[in-house]
Amino acid sequence: MNDPGVNTVETGVTIGGLLRESGLPRLEAELLLCSILGCERVRLITHAEETIDSSHVRSVRGRFARRRAGEPVSYITGRREFYGLALRVTPKVLIPRPETERLVELALERLSPGAPACVLELGTGSGAIAIALARERPGLRIVATDVSEAALALAHRNARDHGAEIEFVLSDWFDALGRGQFHLIVSNPPYVPEGDAHLVRGDLRFEPRLALVGGKDGLACIRKIAARAQGRLRPGGWLILEHGYDQKERCVELLIELGYAEVADFEDLAGLPRACAGHWLGVAGF
Numbered sequence: 346m347n348d349p350g351v352n353t354v355e356t357g358v359t360i361g362g363l364l365r366e367s368g369l370p371r372l373e374a375e376l377l378l379c380s381i382l383g384c385e386r387v388r389l390i391t392h393a394e395e396t397i398d399s400s401h402v403r404s405v406r407g408r409f410a411r412r413r414a415g416e417p418v419s420y421i422t423g424r425r426e427f428y429g430l431a432l433r434v435t436p437k438v439l440i441p442r443p444e445t446e447r448l449v450e451l452a453l454e455r456l457s458p459g460a461p462a463c464v465l466e467l468g469t470g471s472g473a474i475a476i477a478l479a480r481e482r483p484g485l486r487i488v489a490t491d492v493s494e495a496a497l498a499l500a501h502r503n504a505r506d507h508g509a510e511i512e513f514v515l516s517d518w519f520d521a522l523g524r525g526q527f528h529l530i531v532s533n534p535p536y537v538p539e540g541d542a543h544l545v546r547g548d549l550r551f552e553p554r555l556a557l558v559g560g561k562d563g564l565a566c567i568r569k570i571a572a573r574a575q576g577r578l579r580p581g582g583w584l585i586l587e588h589g590y591d592q593k594e595r596c597v598e599l600l601i602e603l604g605y606a607e608v609a610d611f612e613d614l615a616g617l618p619r620a621c622a623g624h625w626l627g628v629a630g631f
């Protein structure tokens with residue numbers, strides 16, 4: 346076999362055998378094995394009886410062990426798919442979630458194709474949302490911020506990988522932005538309450554606190570963004586925020602109190618309340 350990714354040195358350990366010994370869910374084991382062999386998952390099925398050379402076997406077993414110890418697959422492989430895009434991820438950024446793809450859809454529904462528009466993404470992390478929007482609507486002017494330098498550097502790299510034109514700004518929410526206003530502001534801000542039990546379970550244990558924790562009740566960042574977005578939205582502009590599965594009522598109330606119109610909440614693919622949107626009809630504050 347002439348595939349540089351899979352050497353056939355006689356170790357006696359086959360692809361199928363390695364997957365079976367992993368003790369991991371099949372998909373996770375396959376992703377980890379592919380990350381070492383540099384191949385697609387389909388190849389593991391078509392070449393299940395192929396033997397793997399000893400250095401690859403060692404590397405794969407190392408990755409299996411890290412996963413069994415709880416480390417997220419995406420941090421081990423350094424990759425995560427979001428909205429059909431392969432993104433780089435590191436432990437310095439949140440692993441983009443499938444539920445966040447809903448934000449991209451909601452944003453696209455509110456931006457007329459072909460019409461020039463300025464979009465702001467707050468807390469871009471790996472750049473997932475901004476890059477997905479840029480890829481879907483190349484004509485948009487997109488500004489994306491984060492307070493984490495490491496996140497911005499990674500987002501920059503991901504944007505370059507995907508040929509996405511995005512202006513990245515190191516900023517505490519709106520603080521370092523110029524005076525511009527936007528047709529749409531979108532954010533998946535940190536919204537887990539301090540001390541929440543989920544923070545010490547599963548993938549969240551490994552993710553940056555800065556990306557997760559939104560103050561005592563989880564809503565500190567959402568409140569700040571929703572209030573300050575008013576001065577940054579053009580009249581007729583939209584605010585779209587992701588929130589926790591149990592934060593729908595408080596987010597809807599907040600947006601209505603702040604004077605947003607057509608406030609609506611949206612479910613994710615799992616049927617859980619996940620995103621709140623409001624239309625800003627007022628005259629911007631500055």
Ligand SMILES: C[S@@+](CC[C@H](N)C(=O)[O-])C[C@H]1O[C@@H](n2cnc3c(N)ncnc32)[C@H](O)[C@@H]1O
Pocket residue numbers: 438439440441442445467468469470471472473474490491492493496516517518533534535536555556557
């Ligand atoms: C929940 S993560 C979302 C990351 C990415 N947008 C996504 O959906 O996968 C929240 C992001 O907000 C950033 N963040 C936290 N506090 C911030 C602040 N004060 N100003 C700007 N960004 C902030 C974090 O660094 C993190 O990247």
